[in-house]
Amino acid sequence: LSASGEPLSADLQKMPHLLVAGATNSGKSVFIHSLILSILYRARPDEVKFLLIDPKRLELTFYEGIPHLFDPIVPADKVTVVTKPKEAASSLSNLVKIMESRYQRFQLYGVRNIDGYNKEADKRGEPREYFIVVVIDELADLMLVAGGKVEENIQRLAQMARAVGIHMVLATQRPSVDVITGVIKANLPCRVAMQVISGVDSKVILDIMGAETLQGRGDMLYRSAGSQVPERCQGAYVSEDEINRVVAYLRGQGKPDYPELETMPKPGQADLASFGVTPLEWSQTLKLVLERRRVSQDLLKSQFGSSARATNLLSLLEVKGLIHKPDGSNRWEIHFDEIEACLRAEFPQVPIDGGRD
Numbered sequence: 001l002s003a004s005g006e007p008l009s010a011d012l013q014k015m016p017h018l019l020v021a022g023a024t025n026s027g028k029s030v031f032i033h034s035l036i037l038s039i040l041y042r043a044r045p046d047e048v049k050f051l052l053i054d055p056k057r058l059e060l061t062f063y064e065g066i067p068h069l070f071d072p073i074v075p076a077d078k079v080t081v082v083t084k085p086k087e088a089a090s091s092l093s094n095l096v097k098i099m100e101s102r103y104q105r106f107q108l109y110g111v112r113n114i115d116g117y118n119k120e121a122d123k124r125g126e127p128r129e130y131f132i133v134v135v136i137d138e139l140a141d142l143m144l145v146a147g148g149k150v151e152e153n154i155q156r157l158a159q160m161a162r163a164v165g166i167h168m169v170l171a172t173q174r175p176s177v178d179v180i181t182g183v184i185k186a187n188l189p190c191r192v193a194m195q196v197i198s199g200v201d202s203k204v205i206l207d208i209m210g211a212e213t214l215q216g217r218g219d220m221l222y223r224s225a226g227s228q229v230p231e232r233c234q235g236a237y238v239s240e241d242e243i244n245r246v247v248a249y250l251r252g253q254g255k256p257d258y259p260e261l262e263t264m265p266k267p268g269q270a271d272l273a274s275f276g277v278t279p280l281e282w283s284q285t286l287k288l289v290l291e292r293r294r295v296s297q298d299l300l301k302s303q304f305g306s307s308a309r310a311t312n313l314l315s316l317l318e319v320k321g322l323i324h325k326p327d328g329s330n331r332w333e334i335h336f337d338e339i340e341a342c343l344r345a346e347f348p349q350v351p352i353d354g355g356r357d
């Protein structure tokens with residue numbers, strides 16, 4: 001409700017991401033529940049899925065077993081609310097891969113966003129793409145364990161994921177600059193500030209003071225994208241009994257269901273043309289990696305004279321499962337035996353020499 005008692009609503013798809021912060025008993029968790037329930041009331045599991053991340057294991061675990069649940073690193077029959085920070089960091093990394101995969105598919109279809117893709121899919125009689133809503137409560141715990149990687153993935157998703165139907169809601173009760181970094185703030189212009197301890201915390205969230213004077217229990221300041229002055233409003237209240245009734249009903253309607261290998265195409269199935277790579281460039285890349293026993297953006301750029309071409313070739317190597325970056329590492333791990341097998345199978349006329357230690 002607005003300060004004058006008028007009902008207020010906002011569309012997450014238009015935000016397209018939301019940052020929520022507030023101290024204990026400010027109403028932050030209830031606000032998150034009301035947001036989730038408002039979507040569950042309106043959307044089927046094949047329309048919207050939730051990646052729920054709750055390192056505290058206190059709030060989002062209510063939603064265990066609902067058919068809307070999703071995690072890109074876990075099969076549908078084993079999906080749960082993510083509670084371990086390292087697993088959450090991996091889930092976000094794979095969500096970036098889903099985003100990139102969707103962009104490639106949208107490009108092939110000649111569409112600009114998920115709405116255009118779904119219209120085209122309907123014409124072709126193909127499955128529609130679903131929205132993915134990421135809810136993180138508590139962001140501070142993730143930043144503590146894997147801050148750099150988490151921040152990088154949040155930045156990429158915030159900058160690019162809207163068009164492919166991925167939206168984020170990030171919540172924290174510790175609105176400090178090491179949690180809500182400049183990078184995160186710059187990419188999440190829509191923010192909700194519940195009651196906080198100090199004016200400094202208010203400035204971290206909203207860039208102005210004021211949230212420290214709120215009354216708690218859902219009293220909030222909401223700043224939409226492009227607005228310099230936040231609006232004061234009162235959040236809706238939902239009880240645990242209401243949440244449990246909704247969840248019990250949804251559990252009776254079905255189980256989570258989504259393709260197991262959602263994140264990337266299966267190894268070996270990537271199409272060269274979709275990456276803008278010619279067979280000659282591909283064979284030269286495989287041979288180069290075998291001979292040099294390493295791979296990097298600079299190496300491929302030096303060979304082919306183009307940063308864009310080097311990026312495409314690295315992506316193709318990764319999609320085919322020939323290279324990968326272990327979690328927490330910036331170095332490529334190279335599967336030389338598989339590269340050699342690929343080169344022999346696809347280009348038997350190309351001589352293979354040297355390179356082995």
